[in-house]
Amino acid sequence: MKESDDQGRTSETAPTRRQFLAGAAPAVAAAATIGSRDLFAQSATGAAAAAIPSLKIPKEFTSSLNDKPVEGKFEGNGMMGADIFAQLCKKEGLAAMFCCPGNYTVVHAISAAGVPTYGGRTEGTMAAAADGFSRATGEVVACSGTEGPGFTNMITSVAAAYYARTPLLVLASNVQLAGEDREAGIQAMYQQPITTGIKKYGKRMILPNRVHEYGAYAFRQLKSGVPGPVHLDFPGEVARERFKDPASLTDYCDSTKYRSESRAVPAAKDVAKAVELIGRAERPLLVAGHGVFHHQGWEALLAAVEKNDIAVVTSGPMRGHFPDDHRLSASLGPKALMSADLLIFVGQYSMPSPSDYRVNPDVRVIRVHPEGEDLGRNWPLELGVVGDEKAFLEMLTNSLPRRKRDSWVAEVCRAQGVRRHPRHLLQERIEVQRGQRRALPVGDRQGDQRLLLQGEDRSPADAERLGRLLVAAHHRAVSACESPRAGDRLPVSVRCHRPGHGDDDRGRDGREGRHRPAARL
Numbered sequence: 001m002k003e004s005d006d007q008g009r010t011s012e013t014a015p016t017r018r019q020f021l022a023g024a025a026p027a028v029a030a031a032a033t034i035g036s037r038d039l040f041a042q043s044a045t046g047a048a049a050a051a052i053p054s055l056k057i058p059k060e061f062t063s064s065l066n067d068k069p070v071e072g073k074f075e076g077n078g079m080m081g082a083d084i085f086a087q088l089c090k091k092e093g094l095a096a097m098f099c100c101p102g103n104y105t106v107v108h109a110i111s112a113a114g115v116p117t118y119g120g121r122t123e124g125t126m127a128a129a130a131d132g133f134s135r136a137t138g139e140v141v142a143c144s145g146t147e148g149p150g151f152t153n154m155i156t157s158v159a160a161a162y163y164a165r166t167p168l169l170v171l172a173s174n175v176q177l178a179g180e181d182r183e184a185g186i187q188a189m190y191q192q193p194i195t196t197g198i199k200k201y202g203k204r205m206i207l208p209n210r211v212h213e214y215g216a217y218a219f220r221q222l223k224s225g226v227p228g229p230v231h232l233d234f235p236g237e238v239a240r241e242r243f244k245d246p247a248s249l250t251d252y253c254d255s256t257k258y259r260s261e262s263r264a265v266p267a268a269k270d271v272a273k274a275v276e277l278i279g280r281a282e283r284p285l286l287v288a289g290h291g292v293f294h295h296q297g298w299e300a301l302l303a304a305v306e307k308n309d310i311a312v313v314t315s316g317p318m319r320g321h322f323p324d325d326h327r328l329s330a331s332l333g334p335k336a337l338m339s340a341d342l343l344i345f346v347g348q349y350s351m352p353s354p355s356d357y358r359v360n361p362d363v364r365v366i367r368v369h370p371e372g373e374d375l376g377r378n379w380p381l382e383l384g385v386v387g388d389e390k391a392f393l394e395m396l397t398n399s400l401p402r403r404k405r406d407s408w409v410a411e412v413c414r415a416q417g418v419r420r421h422p423r424h425l426l427q428e429r430i431e432v433q434r435g436q437r438r439a440l441p442v443g444d445r446q447g448d449q450r451l452l453l454q455g456e457d458r459s460p461a462d463a464e465r466l467g468r469l470l471v472a473a474h475h476r477a478v479s480a481c482e483s484p485r486a487g488d489r490l491p492v493s494v495r496c497h498r499p500g501h502g503d504d505d506r507g508r509d510g511r512e513g514r515h516r517p518a519a520r521l
Contacts, residue, residue: 069114078244081211082109082234088215090114092223092255094169095139098126102146103173105239110142123150127157127170134166135318138294140222142169147233148187155194158229162198164317165290165349167227169218170195174233177206191233200228208241213251216258224259225370226349227294263295264370266387271395273383274344274366278308278400281342281364283408285330290316291347291370297390298322301346304397309405311336311412315348333415334358339408342366347389351378368392 072079072087079087086109096116099107100123111117120126123145130143145151151172161168175188182188192204201221203214218230246252278284292301298321305312311330312322322329330336337359345351345367351374354361364382368389369375375384385392 067112070112072113074244074246078242080105080109080239081208081241081243082106082239083113084212084243084249085215085234086110086113086115088212088219089142089169092219093140095137095141096130096133097142097144097171098130098133099144100126100146100150102150103144103171103234105236106171106173106234107144115142123153124157127154127168128160131157131161131164131166131168134161134168135164138296138318140167140169140219142171144171146187147173147175147191148185148189151191152194155198158195158231159198161229162200163350165227166229166317167222167294168229169222170199170229170231172231172233173239174204174235176236178237192231195229195231198229199231200226202231202233204233204235205238206235208238209243209248210250211238211241212249216251216253216255219255220259226290226374263388263391264386266368266385266392266395268395270383270385270387271392271399274385274396275399277342277364277366277382278310278344279403282405283311283340283411284308284342284344285311285313285337285340286344286346287313287315287348288322288346289314289348289350290318291349291368291389292393293318293321293347295347295388295390297347297393300390300393300397302326304393304400307397308400308403309409310344311340311408313337316350327409327413330412330415333412333417336412336415339411344368345379346392353378 069090070083072083082105085106089110090113094110094115096118097107097110098118098120100120107117118126118129120129123143127143127145130141133139134141143154143157145154154170154172158168158170172191174191179188190204192202195202201217203217205211205214214232218232221228221230243249251258286301286305288301292298293316301312301322304310305328309328311328312326313329313331313334314320314322322331324331337357340359340363343357343359343363343365345365347368349369351367365379366383366385367375367379367381368385368387370386370388372384372386375381375386
């Protein structure tokens with residue numbers, strides 16, 4: 001069947017949808033009886049014979065990428081409510097918007113203002129993309145959908161963003177106020193109640209002259225305290241109302257007038273108490289959560305834990321604020337959690353219950369959180385600290401003494417199955433000789449990590465393996481042109497000692513009672 005000429009979309013030689021579907025059924029049946037290579041060959045031949053025109057991307061899709069952002073002005077025709085809100089989003093640094101067809105007035109205004117905008121087919125997947133974009137960048141991101149079914153398609157993704165504490169701006173059109181209570185169709189529904197319990201703040205705007213005021217409300221919530229989704233509904237009258245004088249808008253001002261960049265600094269006495277608890281602990285472990293990522297506290301975190309050899313696990317729906325391959329990282333070695341005698345939760349916004357972590361039930365707990373009312377929820381605390389996560393870590397770095405926890409670091413490495421390079425073993429052996437290090441982490445070929453303390457009893461097999469490792473380390477380090485400096489005394493005796501016996505038994509095999517010489521480098 002040929003399409004009408006006035007539509008101008010197909011030619012006489014192009015197949016119609018009915019013809020295409022009629023040919024698809026035999027092709028599916030044939031696919032079960034022929035090989036995949038033959039099938040692809042026949043498909044290519046058939047496609048060439050049918051001469052089906054390829055889909056073409058309109059030139060407007062690419063040419064619009066070069067358009068300069070539109071700067072709204074009150075002169076002339078003025079600005080619509082959607083334009084005023086879009087300019088606010090641009091000034092607040094909205095990182096991106098993910099949308100579907102619908103809510104056109106708001107979406108077009110935000111895109112024209114210069115906010116990177118990505119379109120898709122379904123609202124749910126685009127809202128999930130916005131959530132993922134924010135988790136990867138830590139930035140405020142928006143998603144948009146049309147009223148009614150388009151909005152409800154986003155609900156699952158909005159709920160996921162809420163429990164991930166994502167700063168997600170949820171935008172939706174909401175028909176017209178003139179159609180209030182008229183049951184104009186499935187799209188004329190109250191949308192704010194649907195997001196109750198899965199948003200930080202929400203508002204259906206009904207007064208057009210307050211569009212900037214409520215936009216400021218939204219970004220104050222998105223950029224202050226613990227983040228979470230903010231839901232705004234735009235009825236047609238609000239989005240399309242035109243303004244030629246800023247005086248007609250309520251609270252029309254820049255961000256310095258409606259929100260603050262200041263962060264609460266933890267009390268000095270709380271930081272001193274935290275330092276005391278860390279000093280008494282042998283195996284402290286810091287859980288770096290949402291707040292460390294959102295407030296960009298990764299450098300302060302690294303400085304604090306390296307100064308005092310505190311193990312780290314990253315928590316929350318985002319990663320990257322502490323490297324997994326760091327010697328203090330326990331993120332890939334959960335077995336080390338059972339050994340921790342002090343947990344320090346920093347920026348853990350979604351607080352777990354003690355049963356969620358495999359930890360010692362008697363472990364002491366410190367929690368750092370920007371909001372005091374959440375301290376003590378789900379987990380009894382030894383110390384609760386109210387304040388910004390980055391500020392706390394910086395204060396902790398300045399207050400902590402330098403300390404090596406070689407046994408704890410080796411246990412963390414063992415839990416992750418990390419292999420240590422022989423050159424590192426050799427350097428640590430030199431530090432032991434100089435008195436700079438009390439313990440020596442060692443490992444076998446399978447990556448098993450052990451710790452041999454000076455003066456501590458170990459089995460003959462441990463001592464023998466240590467000797468072999470040190471010999472191998474020496475040769476491999478020399479071959480790698482990492483020769484020790486002049487004056488470093490490398491040879492050191494490694495003797496077997498059977499636990500439970502005195503010093504006179506050092507060097508005895510223990511199995512047959514024969515003495516054997518100590519291994520030497």
